[in-house]
Each structure stands twice: as C-alpha cells, then as structure tokens.
Amino acid sequence: MIVMKRRSNLYGKMHESSTTTSSSTSIEEEIDCELRPGGMLVQKRSEKKDVSAPNLRLRIAFGALRYEISVNSLATFGDLKKLLTVETGLQPGEQRVIFRGKERENGEYLDMCAVKDRSKVILTEDPSSIEGRFIELRRNAKIQSAHRAISNVSMEVDKLADQVSAIEKSVSNGVKVPEVQITTLAEMLMRQAIKLDSISADGDASAQKILQGKRVQKCVESLDVLKISNARVKPVVVTTKWESFDPPPTTPQWELFD
Numbered sequence: 001m002i003v004m005k006r007r008s009n010l011y012g013k014m015h016e017s018s019t020t021t022s023s024s025t026s027i028e029e030e031i032d033c034e035l036r037p038g039g040m041l042v043q044k045r046s047e048k049k050d051v052s053a054p055n056l057r058l059r060i061a062f063g064a065l066r067y068e069i070s071v072n073s074l075a076t077f078g079d080l081k082k083l084l085t086v087e088t089g090l091q092p093g094e095q096r097v098i099f100r101g102k103e104r105e106n107g108e109y110l111d112m113c114a115v116k117d118r119s120k121v122i123l124t125e126d127p128s129s130i131e132g133r134f135i136e137l138r139r140n141a142k143i144q145s146a147h148r149a150i151s152n153v154s155m156e157v158d159k160l161a162d163q164v165s166a167i168e169k170s171v172s173n174g175v176k177v178p179e180v181q182i183t184t185l186a187e188m189l190m191r192q193a194i195k196l197d198s199i200s201a202d203g204d205a206s207a208q209k210i211l212q213g214k215r216v217q218k219c220v221e222s223l224d225v226l227k228i229s230n231a232r233v234k235p236v237v238v239t240t241k242w243e244s245f246d247p248p249p250t251t252p253q254w255e256l257f258d
Contacts, residue, residue, distance in 0.1 A: 056115065062088060062123040071110070078106030084123060094129035098122040146205040150212060153195050157215050160189055164219050164226075171226055176233040186223045189216050 053074045060067040067087050071080055077099075081092035088095075097104050099113060099121050115121075163185055170177050193216045201209045 056110065056117045056119070058115070059118060059120045060084065060087075060123055061120060073111050073115075075110055076106060077104040077108050077110065077113075080110070080121070081106065088123070090125060090129075094126050096124045096126050098124065142200070143202065143205055146199055146201040147208070149199045150196070150201065150205060150208045153192050153199075154208075154212050156192055157189075157212060157219070160185060160192070161215065161219055164222055167226055167230075168222065171230050171233060174233055177226075177230050179227070179230065182223055182227050182230065186220055189220050189223070192216055193220075 053072055055070050056073050058069045058071060058080070060069055062084075065088075067084070069080065069083050069087070071083060077097050078092065081095045081097060084095060084097075085091060092106070099115060099119070104113060167177050167182060167185070193213065196209055196213050196216070199205075199209055
C-alpha cells in the first residue's frame with residue numbers, strides 16, 4: 001500500500017509531499033493510494049460504495065443461455081455473482097466468471113478491470129460443483145429407490161398381518177385352522193424379510209427398513225404361538241338329525257265302480 005501525505009496551510013492551499021514536515025501553520029492528512037492498471041496512482045476507494053455511481057448493463061453468456069444484468073459500476077465480481085444466482089440458480093461458490101479471457105476473483109472491482117456498459121462476461125459452472133451435483137443426484141436416486149422398495153414390502157406385510165389377525169381370531173374362537181395355512185403364511189413373511197435384507201438404505205430409509213423388519217418378526221412370532229394354540233383346539237364335529245318319512249306309494253289306488 002502506498003501512503004501519500006496531503007498538507008494544507010492556513011490559507012487553504014494544498015500540496016502533496018512524500019515526507020513529513022512539522023509546521024505550526026500546516027495540517028497533514030495521510031491518504032491511502034492504489035496503483036491502477038496502466039500505472040495510474042489514485043486514491044484508494046472507500047469500502048462504502050458511491051450510490052450515485054452509474055449502473056452497467058452486462059451481457060452474460062452461460063452456455064446457450066444469455067442474460068442481461070444491471071450492476072453498479074463500483075461493484076465487485078463477487079457482487080455480480082450474487083445477482084447471477086437469482087438468474088441461474090448457481091450459488092456464488094459454484095460460479096466461474098471470465099472477463100477478457102481471465103477468470104476474475106470475487107474481490108476484483110468491475111471498473112478497475114475495465115468493465116464497461118454492454119461488456120460481455122462469460123459464466124461457467126465450477127467443475128467440482130458439477131461433480132458434486134452428480135454425486136448428490138446419484139445419492140438421491142438411491143434413497144428414492146430404497147424408499148420405493150421398502151414401501152412395496154410394507155404393503156405386502158400389511159396384507160400378511162391381516163391374515164395373521166384372522167387366524168388369531170379363529171383360534172381364539174375355538175375354530176381349528178389347517179396347519180398348512182399357518183406354515184405357508186410364515187414362509188411368505190420370511191420372504192419379505194429377505195427382501196428387506198437386500199435393500200441398501202441410509203438415513204430415514206434405514207429407519208423405515210428397521211421398522212418393517214420388526215413388524216415381520218412380530219408376525220412370525222405370533223404365528224409360532226398360534227401354531228401351538230391351534231394344535232390344542234379340538235375339531236368340532238357337526239351332525240344333523242334328519243326327520244324320516246314313509247315313502248309315498250308307488251302306485252295310485254283307484255276307486256272301483258260297478
């Protein structure tokens with residue numbers, strides 16, 4: 001940083017000096033300066049932007065898309081990226097802004113890089129963000145696939161759980177259920193358990209997978225208990241007593257006349 005000292009005398013006249021001179025009739029003020037492209041030494045800009053500075057209309061090329069952005073002439077390329085976020089959906093960290101064949105840093109000022117009205121700026125997406133987005137898409141697709149698979153198993157378990165409840169109701173009412181029905185139902189539940197084991201799940205999908213696994217286990221345990229209870233049920237023999245009637249005469253009796 002270059003520091004210039006500006007001295008003003010009591011008569012209001014001012015001149016610049018690179019050395020410090022003590023005088024009772026002069027006041028010295030330090031001024032921060034910066035070197036602009038081309039070697040011009042100017043006073044360093046204040047952090048506060050001049051609200052009266054004119055706006056620039058910039059032409060933005062983003063692949064096949066074209067935008068026109070209005071931005072303050074004293075803004076930085078970082079400020080420009082924030083405006084482009086609204087148009088493109090890309091976060092500032094995902095953007096690469098190229099002007100005159102050079103990628104520009106966030107802290108660079110537009111006017112100091114000779115950006116003028118109707119200047120063309122090229123916007124590209126950072127390759128690392130593209131790769132990150134691709135990985136995120138694959139991860140989301142995997143999660144959605146796991147949710148669908150678990151949902152399908154859940155619907156099948158619902159149906160099998162209803163059958164378990166029906167068998168439990170029959171046994172509790174003293175109605176014996178064919179043992180093959182209980183065995184077959186247990187096998188169908190185990191098939192659903194195998195499907196659950198084959199599903200790769202993370203996060204919320206993993207919690208749903210565990211929940212359905214517990215449901216299957218509970219149904220199988222219920223069937224084991226019902227199998228024992230069902231074996232103790234004695235089959236009910238239903239008999240019907242029919243009323244017997246004499247068979248009707250095979251030949252009709254005719255009345256005889258003389």
